[in-house]
Amino acid sequence: MEILRYAAFTDRPDGGNPAGVVLDADDLTATQMQAIAADLGYAESAFVSARSPGGAAIRYFAPEAEIPFCGHATIATGVALAEREGPATLVLATPVGPLELSTGRVADRLVASLVTVEPWVDAIDPAVRTQLLHHLRLREEDLDGDLPLMLSFAGNIHPIVPVRDTATLTALDYDFDGLRELMAAEGWGATVAVVHRLSPRVFEARNPFPPGGVREDPATGSAAASLGAYLRARAELAPPATITVYQGAQVGRPSVITVDVPPSGGLTVSGGAVRIDG
Missing domain, CATH: 3.10.310.10 (Diaminopimelate Epimerase; Chain A, domain 1)
Incomplete structure (x- = not known):
């Protein structure tokens, strides 16, 4: 298991919002995810499991609690996946429902976009x-x-x-x-x-x-x-x-x-x- 660290909504490592990203969290329990998020100390960390060519499941943990949805950790996850596997569109199963996450290049830079649930x-x-x-x-x-x-x-x-x-x-x-x-x-x-x-x-x-x-x-x-x-x-x-x-x-x-x-x-x-x- 690799724990990645990304800063989202920025183009520099010391800007934006840091997030932990684990792309292979299938074998982690909720207690273990919470412990990793607490150790990182970032506002949120994302844990990805059940990956398939068209989608995955994702959970989000702050240092003290699991939360239903996190925008910046989702953006970080999209960029992390695109760097390894190329830009794509995925459907993420989240605690608040399915979200569409897409990535692409804008001016030689990877940008991720997510579509929220009905507000x-x-x-x-x-x-x-x-x-x-x-x-x-x-x-x-x-x-x-x-x-x-x-x-x-x-x-x-x-x-x-x-x-x-x-x-x-x-x-x-x-x-x-x-x-x-x-x-x-x-x-x-x-x-x-x-x-x-x-x-x-x-x-x-x-x-x-x-x-x-x-x-x-x-x-x-x-x-x-x-x-x-x-x-x-x-x-x-x-x-x-x-x-x-x-x-x-x-x-x-x-x-x-x-x-x-x-x-x-x-x-x-x-x-x-x-x-x-x-």
Whole structure:
């Protein structure tokens, strides 16, 4: 068994979001996968099994828990497979349902794209909203008055928290333990997407990740997809459209995530990945 290390949504090893990738995990138990993910300490690691010419099964583990879906580890897996076997399109069996993962070359660089499951967007309970802002240490005046705080799902449930300016986003300093307790109570197993709209189709984001035992996720593909679903549901863009999300600068690992938003159905998340260890 080989444990690969990739940085996703970047073109350099010290950028993006690191992920562990195991391409031959058939003989690993869940306990062993969890131990490997904890030892790596990355936001998530991906474990691939039951490989066939047209597909595979995949599971995702953060340092402290298994999660249903992870965008950046899927992108890393796609690039890792393409480097060894050539670009292809696969159907991945995931805990949230089947996902299409394709890889190809763009300007001499391997890029992977995944199509999410059917998304949904919903309002958040007012009392939960109050608690969330409290633990994020945000005030009402810190929020973007044109974009409401809502829940969005494209594989994981992410609260979408739009803030008014870059300064507010940069200053984000949240209560880790309090937010972790709230997210556990609400069944939110991934990140909170705190975002700022730079232009209609360009956003910057920070993603606290207490459920995984990680202070902040440098690049969150599922949150970027959930943001795209949120914008489509609110008619903030006219599909088909593409949004770009910049994330990770505040933790020293800048990343770029591209999301293609069709008129309906799953969204396509794309990005590159590079080996961390050469």
